[in-house]
Amino acid sequence: MNKGVEPIKAQVLDIFEVTEGIYELELQAPAVVEQARPGQFAMLRTGSGGKPYLARPMGIYDVNPKRSSISILFEVHGAGTQAMAQLQPGNTVDLLAPLGNGFAVAEDTRRALVIGGGIGVAPLYPLLCQLRRQDVETEIMLGAQCGERMLALERLVPLGMVTRLYTDNGTMGKQGYPTDDLPEVLRYGRFDQVFCCGPMPLMRGVARICGDYRTPCQVSLEERMGCGFGICVCCVVDVRDAEGNIAKKRVCYDGPVFDGQEVVW
Ligand SMILES: Cc1cc2nc3c(=O)[nH]c(=O)nc-3n(C[C@H](O)[C@H](O)[C@H](O)COP(=O)(O)OP(=O)(O)OC[C@H]3O[C@@H](n4cnc5c(N)ncnc54)[C@H](O)[C@@H]3O)c2cc1C
Ligand code: FES
Known part of the structure; x- marks a missing residue:
């Protein structure tokens, strides 16, 4: 534990x-x-x-x-x-x-991009508050199925950060996914770190695009859990170290936050 x-x-x-x-x-x-x-x-x-x-x-x-x-x-x-x-x-x-471990904001981070999808915005709100306290210039990209399911806006809007919204059906913000615009946002944004939580396809896409743009990216993984503190080993995922070796990690104990480039998607 x-x-x-x-x-x-x-x-x-x-x-x-x-x-x-x-x-x-x-x-x-x-x-x-x-x-x-x-x-x-x-x-x-x-x-x-x-x-x-x-x-x-x-x-x-x-x-x-x-x-x-x-x-x-x-x-x-x-x-x-x-x-x-x-x-x-x-x-x-x-x-x-x-x-779990939580997100790690690097000491020299000056600009951060936070990307959430659906209910995945939940663990990102405390991170956004921390980034604001640390005076890190932060932008947000949020995706949801539709406008009614765009969550946490009542907390996010007062933070006063540049926020881009995306919905599957176009009922709020732009129609599509945050990953549609991510290459352009990374090209011009000069972000030191990207943080993401949401459905697997979103996190996989964000990790891949951040890899292409050599921008460090942390993702918060979701796996089914039994104990939550490393004993039952039912939440194991494959991760790759710098030498390319595959290792098993427990999402509850070693994560839930992992380097997006480490995860074997
Ligand atoms: C670290 C972590 C943080 C999470 N944070 C949140 C959160 O803030 N808000 C939230 O609503 N949910 C969160 N989840 C997902 C949540 O734990 C599951 O939705 C929940 O356990 C489902 O339980 P259930 O008994 O309702 O469904 P079950 O009857 O157990 O399962 C129903 C369906 O839910 C899905 N599911 C079940 N467990 C998980 C899981 N652990 N991860 C992903 N999908 C699952 C599966 O598709 C399954 O078929 C988180 C999961 C993890 C691992
Ligand atoms: S949930 Fe038991 S080891 Fe992760």
Whole structure:
């Protein structure tokens, strides 16, 4: 388990549906607020000993020191997230956090590009806040299926960063994907680092294009998880080292953030 991380019972402070099938959940978790770094995640289980038995991994979307709380932005898929959507203020959940490595902003980074797709914007918001605190000039590219599913704008717009929006159906921003314009944005943007979280095809495309433009790129991978802290080995991915050797890495423990060029896509 990540050093110093203890399982806790966290009380639900608030939960609401942001758009169809997507919820924001606020949990009281003072210890997590103190420790969490951008890009880390939580293992969350509803109800003690109840169903579903396994905890579900969720990126940490926001930390609110004044309320000693963290927020999670989640999309309903199966039993685990359906149970999460039924939570009410006052309920408690089993929480293990913060887990994983998180994003690493290099000391000499002056310009950064942050690319999110769908629910993948969740772990990017704390990173954007950190980049702003560090006075890193940052631009954002965000993709979503449609305008109603363009998430987190209420948090992103006040950051005042140049933001390009893309939707599959053209109902908000430009029709298409962030990767459509990425070569041009990289050519003129002179970014020191790119950070990405979203669906696999988006992250794969971003990593490939960043490789072409020799721009360092970090991606936050999603794999199905059992334990969340390196024991069950069910979240393994192949990565390639500088000599081209393939190694197995655990997304929960060695990641979830990896160098986009390391990942064997
Ligand atoms: C590090 C990490 C951070 C994540 N952060 C978020 C987040 O901030 N918000 C959010 O909504 N989701 C996030 N996910 C994905 C989330 O964990 C899954 O959607 C969730 O576990 C599904 O559980 P379920 O019981 O509802 O679905 P299940 O019944 O377990 O599965 C239903 C379907 O969901 C998909 N799925 C299940 N588990 C995963 C998984 N771990 N990754 C990707 N797809 C999965 C599969 O397609 C599966 O068929 C994250 C995953 C990881 C690994
Ligand atoms: S989820 Fe158990 S090792 Fe990664």
